Amino acid sequence: MKRADRHPLDDALLDVKLLRFLEVLYSTRRLARAAEQLGQSAPTVSxxxxxxxxxxKDPLFVRTPSGMLPTPRAEQLMPSVREALRVLRSLNAEPQPFDPLSADRxxxxxxxxxxxxxxLPHVLASLRRLAPQVQLExxxxxxxxxxxxxxGEADLAIGLVPELDTGFYQQALFDQVWVCLxxxxxxxxxxxxDCEAYAxxxxxxxxxxxxxRMLAAALERAQIRRKVFLEMPVYLGVPAIVSSSDLIATMPSRTGHSLARSFGLNLFPCPVPVPPFTxxxxxxxxFHHDAGHRWLRGLVQELFLEGSSLRSDTSP
Incomplete structure (x- = not known):
């Protein structure tokens, strides 16, 4: 560290061992006993x-027949010394475990x-059961x-985000193929x-x-130009439109199966060879080591990971 980068009071900082010694001597009132508790020799603690x-700039302790008694300056310092040691000890403490039942996060x-x-419905149902005070955004x-x-504005992303690389972890959950409603x-x-009817x-x-983008690329490779009569940014409303028209909706299989089941629609494999994705x-x-974050990732893994836990995390 360059001298210009140092705080002006850095050189005056007390060594932690001196703070610990001050605390012990204040409690024992004896140099010999303080040395024994700290595992040091009497000359060292002197x-x-x-x-x-x-x-x-103060004697701090004065010898008397009843031991080393603190001066007013030492008495004044002790609350700050103890608080400083408490904070320093907390830095080495084990992180608090995440308790889903009591967590408010x-x-x-x-x-x-x-x-x-x-x-989302499965994630929310599990949170309501396992972590009733946790909120989900x-x-x-x-x-x-x-x-x-x-x-940190988001904890997890679930989907297909191939551009995430350096600095990110990822875990495969399940594969998707393409279907038609x-x-x-x-x-x-x-x-x-079949392809003829699809076109x-x-x-x-x-x-x-x-x-x-994956679907569009596959259609281009297959040289199929669809007649698109309705373009939508989201799947909301698609089941109602499919069930009241002769239009076909092509989508990933998990979404397709869920909508077909819920709205009584027919489901067919997409006849165009679109690559599956994970x-x-x-x-x-x-946030890899944050206790709450690890719990949330474990919950998502338990809910959606195919083939138990054979797949492992991929580090950055």
């Missing part, structure tokens, strides 16, 4: 006392709108996910959906997110 006297999670439909997963995780009363698509029919396009949870290395 040197320490002289160092303290020089630094604090806000967790913030970045998640896709599809995840809000399919994953949901943030739409977007290009600012890395910034939010790094700053179709009205069960569709006049032309009943028992199967011929009208479509709903969900226009945001990494998934949209949904992961992401977090910044700043």
């Amino acid at each position: 040197i320490w006392l002289n160092q303290l006297r020089d630094a604090l 806000v967790f913030r999670v970045c998640i896709t709108d599809g995840g809000m439909l399919t994953l 949901v943030i739409k997963l977007g290009p600012d996910a890395g910034t939010l995780l790094e700053s 179709v009205n069960p009363e569709h006049p032309r698509v009943r028992n199967r959906l 011929r029919e009208g479509h709903i396009e969900i226009s945001l997110g990494t998934g949209h 949904v992961k949870q992401y977090w910044h290395e700043r």
Whole structure:
């Protein structure tokens, strides 16, 4: 450290061992007993006392028949000495464990709108049961996910965020393939959906997110130009539109299965070869060892990790 960078009082800081000695001598009133408790020799603690006297410009302790009695200056210093030692000891203390039953904390999670439909209800139900005082704030997963995780404005991101790399951890949770939602009363698509029918029919396009880009790239490779009659930024409202029209909605399988089940829609594998992808949870290395953060990640892992815990964290 350059001299110019030092605080003007740094050179006057007392050594921690001197503060500890001051505390023990104040309690024992005997140099010999203080030396014994500290595992030091009598000459050593005598040197320490002289160092303290020089630094604090006061005798601090005076010999009497009843022992080393503190001066008014020593009496005045002791509350500050004890508080300083308490703070220093707390730095070495084990971090407090996270108790979900008593925790009063806000967790913030970045998640896709599809995840809000399919994953969020399970996370919230588990939080209400296991951590009843914990609050959950949901943030739409977007290009600012890395910034939010790094700053601590978000704890986790759940989805597909391939651009997160240096400084971030990630854990694979489950794989997604692509499916199509179709009205069960569709006049032309009943028992199967092939590429020819897919190209011929009208479509709903969900226009945001990494998934949209993957689907668009696959359609281009297959040289299929869909007839998009409705473009939407989110999945909200898609089931109602599919069930009241002849439009087809293409989406990741977890969202598709959930919506088909809830709204009585037909579900078909997407006939266009779209690469599957893996949904992961992401977090910044700043919070990797935080007890509450570890608990939340463990909860997400328990809820959504496929194949138990065989997959491990990937470090930055």
